[in-house]
Amino acid sequence: xxxxxxxAERTIRRGKAITLAAMVGLAGxxxxxxxxxxxxRFEGLVQKVYYVHPPGAYxxxxxxxxxxxxxxxxxxxxxxxxxxVAEASAEVGxxxxxxxxxxxxxxxxxxxxxxxxxxxxxxxxxxxxLVFAGYFALRSAMQDSHERARYSAVLGVMALLLVPFNHLTxxxxxxxxxxxxTLQTNKPQLPDEMLRTFLxxxxxxxxxxxxxVITRYGIGLRRAAMEADHA
Amino acid sequence: Mxxxxxxxxxxxxxxxxxxxxxxxxxxxxxx
Numbered sequence: 001x002x003x004x005x006x007x008a009e010r011t012i013r014r015g016k017a018i019t020l021a022a023m024v025g026l027a028g029x030x031x032x033x034x035x036x037x038x039x040x041r042f043e044g045l046v047q048k049v050y051y052v053h054p055p056g057a058y059x060x061x062x063x064x065x066x067x068x069x070x071x072x073x074x075x076x077x078x079x080x081x082x083x084x085v086a087e088a089s090a091e092v093g094x095x096x097x098x099x100x101x102x103x104x105x106x107x108x109x110x111x112x113x114x115x116x117x118x119x120x121x122x123x124x125x126x127x128x129x130l131v132f133a134g135y136f137a138l139r140s141a142m143q144d145s146h147e148r149a150r151y152s153a154v155l156g157v158m159a160l161l162l163v164p165f166n167h168l169t170x171x172x173x174x175x176x177x178x179x180x181x182t183l184q185t186n187k188p189q190l191p192d193e194m195l196r197t198f199l200x201x202x203x204x205x206x207x208x209x210x211x212x213v214i215t216r217y218g219i220g221l222r223r224a225a226m227e228a229d230h231a
Numbered sequence: 232m233x234x235x236x237x238x239x240x241x242x243x244x245x246x247x248x249x250x251x252x253x254x255x256x257x258x259x260x261x262x
Contacts, residue, residue, distance in 0.1 A: 012261045015257075016257075016258070016261070019254050019257070023250065023251070023254065026246075026247070026250060030243060030247075042233075043233065043235065044233040044234065044235040044236070045235050045236040045238075045239040046233075046235035046236075046238040046239050046242075047235075047239075048239045048243075049238070049239055049242040049243075052242060052243065052246045053242070056246065092253075095249060095253045098249060099245070099246055099249045102242075102245050102249075103242045103245060103246060106238050106241050106242040106245065107238065107242065109238065110233065110235045110238050208250065212253065212254075212257065215257045215261060216257060218261070219257065219260050219261055
């Protein structure tokens with residue numbers, strides 16, 4: 001496998017362009033949520049956290065899921081680029097994880113009357129974030145790049161189990177956290193304006209995830225190319 | 232309808248700060 005600095009630079013540029021487009025999209029999402037989406041009758045304005053909190057949590061789940069999948073592929077193919085994708089996606093997942101863990105309590109305090117409760121969904125989200133923080137502790141403890149890639153891929157594969165389990169916590173346990181309203185088998189119980197804004201939120205956060213992870217992957221790729229040049 | 236606008240604003244500011252902050256970090260690391 002050969003990695004060259006020029007292709008890494010191209011990846012970084014592509015990632016930055018996508019990130020910029022996603023940030024414009026985020027501004028559009030805010031405008032849509034604040035200006036054109038009705039206010040919910042019982043919760044008031046805080047319900048509008050709904051347009052950023054679940055999409056942020058979904059981006060975290062996608063990011064950690066990608067770490068697991070590319071870790072499996074790394075253990076099979078031993079391509080260093082897959083390890084770099086896993087590293088990038090884990091870092092971006094932590095960013096979205098932090099966002100989820102902060103916006104959730106901001107909604108929970110006025111709605112539930114408490115910032116935090118040790119309910120299954122909240123607890124497992126915290127555990128998932130801590131496991132991926134540990135993933136970086138493990139990476140930084142390894143000097144040899146092949147060993148680092150192999151050990152972190154094993155952790156990435158094991159942590160992959162947390163992703164579907166976290167999604168299922170609201171069904172498996174009696175939780176305070178609401179179940180996903182739009183994933184009900186009957187018609188989504190949301191007015192069309194709210195549903196549209198909610199789906200736009202998912203679109204914006206998907207593009208944001210892609211922009212972040214491609215840029216971060218490009219940075220890792222360039223570092224690997226420079227290290228290979230100096231070796 | 233309860234007055235919960237401050238919480239909404241706080242959440243939106245947090246999201247914007249995290250997104251802009253991380254984008255800025257990536258931009259600096261990419262130079």
